Amino acid sequence: MTLVPLGDGDGPRIVSAADGRRFAVFPVDDGLRVTDAVCPHNGGPLEQGWLRDGRVVVCPWHWYRFDLDTGECETAPQHRLGTYPVVVRDGIACADVGEPTVELSWAERLRAHSRGES
Template sequence: MSWVRVDAPGVVTSDDGRRFVVVAVDDGYRVVDAVCPHNRGPLEQGWVRDGRTLVCPWHWYRFDLDTGACPTSPQHVLGVYPLREVDGVLHADVGDPPRALSWSERLRAHARE
């Protein structure tokens, strides 16, 4: 498992190079993937609506900051990561990095898009 330190809203990077966005909400922070699952828009440029919904700046897809669900397009789900306090410092458990895809898996994924 990988952990990232959560200090303030903005972009954080894990030790393996993955990027995440720390979003301020009414009761603290949420940590989510840095790119929109729809078309890889930069979510650090998005905005929070109604205290719980992150809106992508490119195509206005909306994501629930508690579940990652997208009412705009249910097949797109944003990664939302749990927070944990360790010695008075917040950290997000961003899990293991995804395994590398083989060339055939990459081609199939590209064909589906």
């Protein structure tokens, strides 16, 4: 488990994990929602997007709409936004962003592909 403090602020913002991963934080009526920082469609900066209906973020680049609770894309179902639970530790709101994915070498990728794992 990797916890990332969410900091203070009234509007959407970016926070970073010690390993360099970045996440967008969105204040909503009943708390905070944390997602990947960039749109899975084409890498748009989601913290610059618009909040709609208190639960949907609209990417500022191509207007793809993502549910902040589930990560589901209302525009194109093949895209999914990573969402992360918010926990409070010692009075500080943090996101549980899990462990970073292990980057495979090209040789490991090719072996996995030949085994039908990719």
